[in-house]
Structure formats: C-alpha cells, structure tokens
Amino acid sequence: MKKWISFPKSAGEYSKQAHCDLPAGTYEREMGKEGFFGPACHFHHRHPPTGWASFEGPLHPHAFDLNELAVTSPSPWDAHLLFSNNDARIRFWQCQDAMTHLARNADGDELLFIHEGAGDLYCDWGHMSYRDGDYIVLPRGTMWRLAPTSPTELLLVEATQSSYQLPEKGMVGPHAIFDPAVLETPQINDAFRAQQGDQTWQVKVKRAGQMSTITYPFNPLDTTGWHGDLVACKVNWRDIRPLMSHRYHLPPSAHTTFVARNFVICTFAPRPIESDPGALKVPFYHNNDDYDELIFYHRGNFFSRDNIKPGMVTLHPNGFTHGPHPKAFEAGMKATRTETDEVAVMIDSRFPLEINEAAHTVEWPGYVDSWKPKK
Known part of the structure; x- marks a missing residue:
C-alpha cells in the first residue's frame, strides 16, 4: 500500500468541492497522481490553462484521421x-x-x-x-x-x-x-x-x-x-450504462470497461449532462502526468472537442495540460445541451505510446492550435 505525502491544505480563493461552484471568473485545473486515483490538487486560474500563444517541442498533442488510411x-x-x-x-x-x-x-x-x-x-x-x-x-x-x-x-x-x-x-x-x-x-x-x-x-x-x-x-x-x-x-x-452524477462531473476512470497491465480501456457512451447549476458540464482541465491518453472517436458529436469526427484519434501525452476546446467550454458554461450523444473509446497508458509511421501519415498538424483563444 502506497503512503503518499498527502494532507489536505488550501490557500487563497477556492471551491469547497472539486469541479463545482468555481470562484467567479476562474478556470479549474486538476493535478493528480495515478490517473484520478491518487492524491490531487485543484488550482483556480484567471486564464484557461490551455490558452497558449504557441507550443513547441515533442510534448504537443496529436490528432489523426484514420478515415484517410489506405485499405x-x-x-x-x-x-x-x-x-x-x-x-x-x-x-x-x-x-x-x-x-x-x-x-x-x-x-x-x-x-x-x-x-x-x-x-x-x-x-x-x-x-x-x-x-x-x-x-x-x-x-x-x-x-x-x-x-x-x-x-x-x-x-x-x-x-x-x-x-x-x-x-x-x-x-x-x-x-x-x-x-x-x-x-x-x-x-x-x-x-x-x-x-x-x-x-x-x-x-x-x-x-x-x-x-x-x-x-x-x-x-x-x-x-x-x-x-x-x-x-x-x-x-x-449500447449495453453499457454509464455512471452519472447530476451534481458532479465524474472523471474518465468512472467509465472503465477493461483493465490490462499498465493500461485501461474506458467507454464514453451517451448520458445526461450534469444539471446542477454549479457543476461543470464538460471535462475539467487536467494534467496527464502519469498516463498517455488516447481516444478513438466512434459516433456522435464530441461535446468537449471541436473539428473532431468519427474515425479520428487524439493522443495527449503525459505531462500535457488539456481540457475542453474553447467553443465546447463556452457551450458547457451556457448549459446549451442536456445530454451527450458521443461514443468513444479511451485508452489510458501508464507508459508513453510510440507513434508509428502509419499514424504519422494521417496526422492533423494543426491540432495543437485548436485550443488557442479565438480572436
């Protein structure tokens, strides 16, 4: 059993409950251990944690359109x-x-x-x-x-x-x-x-x-x-009945379907969107500090993403802070939808995934810029 250096503390202006009732004008970011299973800290920022002006280096996120692969x-x-x-x-x-x-x-x-x-x-x-x-x-x-x-x-x-x-x-x-x-x-x-x-x-x-x-x-x-x-x-x-909470946005780990050595497979299936006025309606900003996050998009309208269609894959390497795209975040804050219709398969890998040549041939190089604030 792990003995984390873990003890609850707080400073400044913060919410009493993670992912709910955020201080006005702030954006929450979760930094945690063991992919949502370990100790975590929730920061409140004045600006979106994904609001970068530029992004250079191998840590940047990736998107791939598998519809373009040769038969x-x-x-x-x-x-x-x-x-x-x-x-x-x-x-x-x-x-x-x-x-x-x-x-x-x-x-x-x-x-x-x-x-x-x-x-x-x-x-x-x-x-x-x-x-x-x-x-x-x-x-x-x-x-x-x-x-x-x-x-x-x-x-x-x-x-x-x-x-x-x-x-x-x-x-x-x-x-x-x-x-x-x-x-x-x-x-x-x-x-x-x-x-x-x-x-x-x-x-x-x-x-x-x-x-x-x-x-x-x-x-x-x-x-x-x-x-x-x-x-x-x-x-x-269609036989999966997602765990839900109308007052709290559950982490992806709540949707785990299968587990294997050093990775899990989760299923995002249609569900009602949180209805409590103070609850986040879209995935929270978070760091991937322990896991690579790969998502295959199967069906529907992906409510946390923009310009992503069925048959595409996104890869967010560990150490990369990410969350909903700006348009999705705004829609979530306005509570314009009451349920999701997306179906996606997520593979969370404890160790980095190598991108092979076949994936590089169908990569969307502009994906990293899709979080930039719209002017």
Missing part, C-alpha cells in the same frame, strides 16, 4: 500499427472480405472494437455474430477469423504479455456499468458446424513479434464441445 489486406496481421509500447499494440484494420486463414496471437489477449460493419466471428469456442459498437475479447492463443457481411473497420488492441480483466466496481457493486450477464459468448451452432471440413487451412501465429504459418489438412476450428471459465466474449457499448 489493408484481409488479414489482421497486415493492419496498420498506429501506436505501441511494451504493454499495448494498437492497430486499425479494414476487413472487407472473409478471412481465408485463421489468426492466432501468442503475445497477448486481443481486443477488437468494431467501428463499422457487421458479420460473423469463428473461433475455438464457436460462432457469434458481430455489429458496430461491439467489443470482442479474444484470450491469448485464440484461433479466429472474421467473415464480414458488410465491410468492417475495427480497432485492435493487443494486451502484450497480459490479459484483459473487468474493473473493480467497488461500492457501486458488480452489476453497475454493465452486468456481466450481458457478456455474450460463442456458440457451437449450425453456422459453426457448417464451416468445419477437410479443406486445407492455415493458421498465422504471431509470437514475440514474429510470424509462423501452420498448415492443416482440415479446419482446426472443429470443436465439438467445451467447458471451463476461459472464453471469448463480447459486449456492445
């Missing part, structure tokens, strides 16, 4: 590698046709987030359909393939040398956010049995970053039954 081949191993570190590999893949081989990741669990499209997934445990907005968790070593019924675009997040787990939900109980009962698992059904046979199949396996191909004179997805407590599963964002 890849029908194999997840050819997906665009966008961001990576020792704990995660984040790829983007366009799968238009049924895979003609099986994939198997021996380096870690694989998470698929379906951005567009629909179809069928076949794996060791059986068959299940998928649609846009699905998260599909494939345990390390799973053999799998997709057979799209409509062109599919998806984010793939490898938990390198680790596993995906559900977050601890504490005092709100295990059925909050989403009940584990909504998790769907593959079935040994007619569709699964129909694809079995003695045709030649290849399994392309990634191990330690290197590829191997194993050829069988039959389809190795020939399971006739199984039992145990390790299984592929899926959940759709």
Whole structure:
C-alpha cells in the first residue's frame, strides 16, 4: 500500500468541492497522481490553462484521421500499427472480405472494437455474430477469423504479455456499468458446424513479434464441445450504462470497461449532462502526468472537442495540460445541451505510446492550435 505525502491544505480563493461552484471568473485545473486515483490538487486560474500563444517541442498533442488510411489486406496481421509500447499494440484494420486463414496471437489477449460493419466471428469456442459498437475479447492463443457481411473497420488492441480483466466496481457493486450477464459468448451452432471440413487451412501465429504459418489438412476450428471459465466474449457499448452524477462531473476512470497491465480501456457512451447549476458540464482541465491518453472517436458529436469526427484519434501525452476546446467550454458554461450523444473509446497508458509511421501519415498538424483563444 502506497503512503503518499498527502494532507489536505488550501490557500487563497477556492471551491469547497472539486469541479463545482468555481470562484467567479476562474478556470479549474486538476493535478493528480495515478490517473484520478491518487492524491490531487485543484488550482483556480484567471486564464484557461490551455490558452497558449504557441507550443513547441515533442510534448504537443496529436490528432489523426484514420478515415484517410489506405485499405489493408484481409488479414489482421497486415493492419496498420498506429501506436505501441511494451504493454499495448494498437492497430486499425479494414476487413472487407472473409478471412481465408485463421489468426492466432501468442503475445497477448486481443481486443477488437468494431467501428463499422457487421458479420460473423469463428473461433475455438464457436460462432457469434458481430455489429458496430461491439467489443470482442479474444484470450491469448485464440484461433479466429472474421467473415464480414458488410465491410468492417475495427480497432485492435493487443494486451502484450497480459490479459484483459473487468474493473473493480467497488461500492457501486458488480452489476453497475454493465452486468456481466450481458457478456455474450460463442456458440457451437449450425453456422459453426457448417464451416468445419477437410479443406486445407492455415493458421498465422504471431509470437514475440514474429510470424509462423501452420498448415492443416482440415479446419482446426472443429470443436465439438467445451467447458471451463476461459472464453471469448463480447459486449456492445449500447449495453453499457454509464455512471452519472447530476451534481458532479465524474472523471474518465468512472467509465472503465477493461483493465490490462499498465493500461485501461474506458467507454464514453451517451448520458445526461450534469444539471446542477454549479457543476461543470464538460471535462475539467487536467494534467496527464502519469498516463498517455488516447481516444478513438466512434459516433456522435464530441461535446468537449471541436473539428473532431468519427474515425479520428487524439493522443495527449503525459505531462500535457488539456481540457475542453474553447467553443465546447463556452457551450458547457451556457448549459446549451442536456445530454451527450458521443461514443468513444479511451485508452489510458501508464507508459508513453510510440507513434508509428502509419499514424504519422494521417496526422492533423494543426491540432495543437485548436485550443488557442479565438480572436
């Protein structure tokens, strides 16, 4: 258990409650430890903490338009590698046709987030359909393939040398956010049995970053039954019921969907906006001092961002102070909206994410200037 140098103190003019009833004419900035879980201090500033006139150096934020990526081949191993570190590999893949081989990741669990499209997934445990907005968790070593019924675009997040787990939900109980009962698992059904046979199949396996191909004179997805407590599963964002407080803007960590070694995955789903007159209506300004924050924008109008559309990604490196764009902050102060309609996937990484070449080719270089005060 950590013993922080932590004791409540205060000075000057300040609010009694974080993110609420700010002193008139001030802007709140949170500086904390452990990504909203550790001790924190809330500063009140006369000017927006993001109101810079210029920004130079490698700390600046990034935005990428994945809609501009070239179409890849029908194999997840050819997906665009966008961001990576020792704990995660984040790829983007366009799968238009049924895979003609099986994939198997021996380096870690694989998470698929379906951005567009629909179809069928076949794996060791059986068959299940998928649609846009699905998260599909494939345990390390799973053999799998997709057979799209409509062109599919998806984010793939490898938990390198680790596993995906559900977050601890504490005092709100295990059925909050989403009940584990909504998790769907593959079935040994007619569709699964129909694809079995003695045709030649290849399994392309990634191990330690290197590829191997194993050829069988039959389809190795020939399971006739199984039992145990390790299984592929899926959940759709539409089944997620966000934690809410009408009097207090909750931190992103309240929306955690999965946890892995040194990173978490959070889901921002539609919810009512805070209604209390004194509560912030948009995300608070804060420092990313312990985590890189990467957000993939899936659907809707992103109420804290300007000029961001579905299929884009933003990356805020740790150490970078950020918060809502000026237009979003003004709209929030005027309480012009009563609910959000955004859907986004956030990956908070304890260690810096490397930006790979594929991401650089679709970067929006002007993103850092989008916080500048409008003249």
